Amino acid sequence: ATIHDQKLHRGAGGELHQFAEDGMPVLTTAQGGPVSDDQNTLRVGARGPALIDDFHFREKIFHFDHERIPERVVHARGYGAHGYFETYESMAAYTRADLFQRPGEKTPAFVRFSTVAGSKGSFDLARDVRGFAVKIYTQQGNWDLVGNNIPVFFIQDAIKFPDVIHSVKPEPDKEFPQAQSAHDNFWDFITLTPESMHMIMWVMSDRAIPRSFRFMEGFGVHTFRFVNAADESTFVKFHWKPKLGLQSVAWNEAVKINGADPDFHRRDLWQAIQSGNFPEWELCVQLFDQDFADTFDFDILDPTKIIPEEILPVKPIGRLVLDRMPENFFAETEQVAFMTQNVPPGIDFSNDPLLQGRNFSYLDTQLKRLGGPNFTHLPINAPKCPFHNFQQDGHMAMRNPVGRVNYQPNSWNQGPRESPVQGYRHFPAEEQGPKVRLRPESFADHYSQARQFYISQTPPEQRHIAAALIFELSKVETPVIRERMVSHLMNIDETLASKVGHALGFKSMPKPADAAMPTRQDLEPSPALSIIER
Numbered sequence: 001a002t003i004h005d006q007k008l009h010r011g012a013g014g015e016l017h018q019f020a021e022d023g024m025p026v027l028t029t030a031q032g033g034p035v036s037d038d039q040n041t042l043r044v045g046a047r048g049p050a051l052i053d054d055f056h057f058r059e060k061i062f063h064f065d066h067e068r069i070p071e072r073v074v075h076a077r078g079y080g081a082h083g084y085f086e087t088y089e090s091m092a093a094y095t096r097a098d099l100f101q102r103p104g105e106k107t108p109a110f111v112r113f114s115t116v117a118g119s120k121g122s123f124d125l126a127r128d129v130r131g132f133a134v135k136i137y138t139q140q141g142n143w144d145l146v147g148n149n150i151p152v153f154f155i156q157d158a159i160k161f162p163d164v165i166h167s168v169k170p171e172p173d174k175e176f177p178q179a180q181s182a183h184d185n186f187w188d189f190i191t192l193t194p195e196s197m198h199m200i201m202w203v204m205s206d207r208a209i210p211r212s213f214r215f216m217e218g219f220g221v222h223t224f225r226f227v228n229a230a231d232e233s234t235f236v237k238f239h240w241k242p243k244l245g246l247q248s249v250a251w252n253e254a255v256k257i258n259g260a261d262p263d264f265h266r267r268d269l270w271q272a273i274q275s276g277n278f279p280e281w282e283l284c285v286q287l288f289d290q291d292f293a294d295t296f297d298f299d300i301l302d303p304t305k306i307i308p309e310e311i312l313p314v315k316p317i318g319r320l321v322l323d324r325m326p327e328n329f330f331a332e333t334e335q336v337a338f339m340t341q342n343v344p345p346g347i348d349f350s351n352d353p354l355l356q357g358r359n360f361s362y363l364d365t366q367l368k369r370l371g372g373p374n375f376t377h378l379p380i381n382a383p384k385c386p387f388h389n390f391q392q393d394g395h396m397a398m399r400n401p402v403g404r405v406n407y408q409p410n411s412w413n414q415g416p417r418e419s420p421v422q423g424y425r426h427f428p429a430e431e432q433g434p435k436v437r438l439r440p441e442s443f444a445d446h447y448s449q450a451r452q453f454y455i456s457q458t459p460p461e462q463r464h465i466a467a468a469l470i471f472e473l474s475k476v477e478t479p480v481i482r483e484r485m486v487s488h489l490m491n492i493d494e495t496l497a498s499k500v501g502h503a504l505g506f507k508s509m510p511k512p513a514d515a516a517m518p519t520r521q522d523l524e525p526s527p528a529l530s531i532i533e534r
């Protein structure tokens, strides 16, 4: 028992518990030293200069000075929650991944939702893609399914990622606008990048202004592989379907909410979970083989394409439930490190050139953001299964090999050892070809799925897309960029193009865009186009 009147208590292990005069534990420095006065610096006389002797002051301020770490270079603003994944049925026929073997088994998970373009302090209801990053702590290591709420992406090759992100972030000289898409640089890049057209239709749709995280779908985007115990591969696309269904806000609501409550989505998730309304998603898969893939007129490696669910229905294989908020935002939501390359045995990559580039980028960025190679020592990133290796040292090492052995093979009969049976085996896909920098022909159609998406929308949703394009493009000051975008829309839907063109003051419609656009463009609008100056 604590002995408050004595203000000290020695625990069973000899540790000294010290209590302040009101019975609260005594404030200490980071070194454990008890503090007598946390209100006044040490000075020569009450009105005199401060003394460098004041180690408590120096430690407190030094620590405060170092509180910030770099925000994520993308997806800086996010909000996370803990939960679990529950398997519906054994998927052993397709994958040896341990988490998919036993019906009813629950595996702990952490999810971080985010916006892409805004800074850490930006508002929740920006028109933007939402990140939907899931870490599942499986018994064969962490699986990170780092997805978005939109099933396609802006670019087909990871080498363009810095460009698309630079164009959407604030312009480098002005450091504005902070609003996501409404500016010349973004629309300049987009209109010079026809492969972005499918994604742009989604971003201009209500999907980009969700009512809350609980009403969003999530997508793994790329084609992945399931690999079973016999080393047979099946292609797989991952989808998260919200139990509550899909809901968005209208643009005028989004604008008002951003002003009234920039934390709208955070508050919604916090309140739902704290009140026991645990949000839930089903993990659904589209499974197919190479023969089936060959029947499509697009490439399943192209991340700007979906496989329509009418052609290949999704199959629910489990559910994700979020039932606990982090105790500390920084320790968990800010320090969590998602990496596409975190896959357990039984899940493998395809040759999607965006995915391949991501598999390099995430480890690299975590090293910078979390300050060194030991970020897996942080509790939120550590596996929740037994793990053993000989990694050692480095900044902030919390775990080091114990004893003499820190290498293998060794003669001291000490593990751990690799296991060709239990260990991760990459699917032995056969690859050959010349070393080239070349976009495949099968990646060339940038408009068909953009059109399919547009015509799949209800009339009010189509009106919202037109209104979003008109609003966004009316903020673009350079006429030729507006013209280029309308010329792309001519390839997607002529009625939409003319609606947008007329609202922007075009007297006639530009010719449909050439999908093979050069990377440099004349800044003069075409002479055929006459624009009413406004």
Ligand code: HEM
Pocket: 071, 072, 073, 074, 075, 078, 112, 113, 114, 130, 131, 132, 133, 146, 147, 148, 152, 153, 157, 158, 159, 161, 220, 221, 222, 303, 336, 337, 338, 354, 357, 358, 361, 362, 365, 366, 369
């Ligand atoms: C962060 C998704 C493409 C680099 C993220 C996050 C998500 C995400 C959800 C936030 C993770 C979190 O909450 O901590 C996607 C999707 C992509 C995509 C779905 C395409 C399908 C790319 C590409 C690259 C890239 C092509 C680079 C080549 C990054 C980086 C971060 C990030 C550097 C910051 C990670 C961090 O600091 O924690 N991405 N991304 N992403 N992504 Fe991507």
